[in-house]
Amino acid sequence: MLSGIVTLLLLLLFVAIWAWAWRPQHQQNFDRAARLALDEDDAGHQGASAGNGKPQP
Template sequence: MVSGIVTGALIVLFIAGWAWAWSPRRKADFENAARMPLGEEGENNP
């Protein structure tokens, strides 16, 4: 019984994380993160 509840909770958390990652609001943030390795050498160094 407990394992079924835990499994159900993890499935709900997975779907919530997937929906968060694919939401249109996050698109700009992920596009910026994807371009980071292509930026200039001195941009990311402290």
């Protein structure tokens, strides 16, 4: 009985988090977070391509 209640509570928690994450208001923040690693990577390569192509310390 207790395990069924815990399972139900965890399922409701999962659905609540899923609904919160898929709200249209959060899309811009998630898109920005998804590009963060790529944007930082591009910034690092710009410094390395200047001059002789070797990374600067």
